[in-house]
Amino acid sequence: MEDAAFWQSIQVQCHAHAQRYQPWLGDLVAPEPPFAIVILGAPGVGKSTLLRQIVHPLPLPAGSTPWPVSIFTQEPPVLWTDTPGWSSDQVPTIHTALAQADVGFWVVNQPDSSPPELVATLKNWGRPVVKVVNLRGGETPPSTPAQGNIIAVLSVRLMPYNQPRRQEWPDGRVEWDTVILPADITALQTLWHQLLTHQQAIRNVNQLLGMAVQERQWAEKQGQTPVFPAPVLVKSLLLTLSPGGLVSVLLSVGTDLVTLICLSRRLHLPITRQGIGRVATALVLSSATVGFLGLGEGAEMGMMALGQGVWGGITSYGLQRIARTYLQQGITWQADGPDQLLQHIYARLTPGSWLHAWVGSGLNIDSKQS
Secondary structure (H helix, E strand, C coil): CCCHHHHHHHHHHHHHHHHHCHHHHCCCCCCCCCCEEEEEECCCCCHHHHHHHHCCCCCCCCCCCCCCEEEEECCCCEEEEECCCCCHHHHHHHHHHHHCCCEEEEEECCCCCCCHHHHHHHHHHCCCEEEEEECCCCCCCCCCCCECCEEEEEEEECCCEEEEEEEECCCCCEEEEEEEECCECHHHHHHHHHHHHCHHHHHHHHHHHHHHHHHHHHHHHHCCCCCCHHHHHHHHHHHHHCCCHHHHHHHHHHHHHHHHHHHHHHHCCCCCCCCHHHHHHHHHHHHHHHHHHCCCCHHHHHHHHHHHHHHHHHHHHHHHHHHHHHHHHHHHHCCCCHHHHHHHHHHHCCCCCHHHHHHHHHCCCCCCCC
């Protein structure tokens, strides 16, 4: 685990980036409430029973939970939220609870019968999820591996169980008695105490993941504005009047670079290294060919100049289209952009740890190949 100074530096860069985009995206950094864990799952899997094992005594009547219930505990210092069982009419309520939580405890029975919509929601949520398998009867723990933002799969027993036991005596007699297996959430308790020691890291990564999603959506919207006609007309006119050769090449490069800079400022999207190769290739191809179209003599020279101007307009239009895609993808990859900071965090974490695997899943990196 990295020291507090590292995470503090990440937080400072994150705040600086958020402040720069506040005029267009609003407050990307929210004030920090208590560390929050939300408990969710299908109806009747034992969500409220789990909360009763955590909070003693729980000041709520037994039975199903028709609305979210939040309780703060001093030890551990966590805001726990129990949610209703997943159903179509409860989706908005559960989404609200997820938006306010740092970690999710996803309670399931064995076999897992969670609705596909719930599974997809947790995957898209991106924040750490602990899959809690509620063993009933004499069920054996599953061997499901953790993957993506599911950082652990733990088995617990939320209710006592009378386990039959067979005894054989030396004289051949066989007797049966019953052993009571008590409720046991020890593995989960150990894990959530580990999560609390990593809460600054969890919150920083959650914040960066959320910022990346918001910025991509905003950048995509910015990129949908119509192509600006002025650069197309200016480049077409300049190249029509140009004598061709090196002069035309320099004019083409110059107008394309000015177009890229103006487009970046107009759309409020930064020029970054991410994807710059495609834009550079487009610029080289358009400029390398345009200089030769104006070469000629007499009437031929006039036609070549006209062709050079038309080609300049076409390449200016094409460059704007390519540049928009490039600028949209680059917003989160600035030096203090969320994806760049996530990449920095991923490189500093211990390979094989749940935190390393989770951050890698947010960057779509296969931890097995990292």
